[in-house]
Amino acid sequence: MGSWCRGRGGSSKARRRAAVGALAVLTAATTGAGVAAAIPEYSDPNLATTLRCDSPDPWSGQPIPIRVDVYNQIAFPADGLPGPAISLIASDGATPSPVFEYTISTRVDWRNLDTGRTGSVTVPTRARTVTWQVDLHPGGGRVAFTIHQKIGVMAFVPMVNARYSSCAGHTTA
Known part of the structure; x- marks a missing residue:
């Protein structure tokens, strides 16, 4: 681990769990899992x-x-x-x-x-x-x-x- 991780609070295992959790939230938001889609389907005029x-x-x-x-x-x-x-x-x-x-x-x-x-x-x-x-x-x-x-x-x-x-x-x- 690089020196940037030292003294940042929590163990590297806890930081990895937080990163994985953040990735899961981001993935759910971008794939629409449990989130309303903001971009409507295109309709031909x-x-x-x-x-x-x-x-x-x-x-x-x-x-x-x-x-x-x-x-x-x-x-x-x-x-x-x-x-x-x-x-x-x-x-x-x-x-x-x-x-x-x-x-x-x-x-x-x-x-x-x-x-x-x-x-x-x-x-x-x-x-x-x-x-x-x-x-x-x-x-x-x-x-x-x-x-x-x-x-x-x-x-x-x-x-x-x-x-x-x-x-x-x-x-x-």
């Missing part, structure tokens, strides 16, 4: 629809073709809040630029047409392509939403030459 939500490019002014996939019936959304949820995932499908970045502010205003609940979610994004994700928690029912995009470029500061666009859609939560 349902692709409800795909929207086109094009926006002017802050670099050239030409339209950026942006597809927004709308998923519903999501039990475990990416934002970590309890489901069910609706997830909007946008992408321009372009090859990422090695030189410049976009800064994006996306706001989605929603209304549950069955319950009357309303809400708004704003998500900032910085990426080499136009891409973002917004998770909505409107409760069950028919949901209408409006997407507001503000897209600028990162040129020492965010949102240089910002361009604005909006589009709308609906789905069932």
Whole structure:
């Protein structure tokens, strides 16, 4: 035994028993023996629809073709809040630029047409392509939403030459 063990209290046999006990507790906790599992089983979301939500490019002014996939019936959304949820995932499908970045502010205003609940979610994004994700928690029912995009470029500061666009859609939560 090394000198680090001397004078630490108890015999080496007692320390080994404590270590084995700690290992048993750790093993039980990680295997779920008698402990509730914290990680839920993954469930596939349902692709409800795909929207086109094009926006002017802050670099050239030409339209950026942006597809927004709308998923519903999501039990475990990416934002970590309890489901069910609706997830909007946008992408321009372009090859990422090695030189410049976009800064994006996306706001989605929603209304549950069955319950009357309303809400708004704003998500900032910085990426080499136009891409973002917004998770909505409107409760069950028919949901209408409006997407507001503000897209600028990162040129020492965010949102240089910002361009604005909006589009709308609906789905069932």
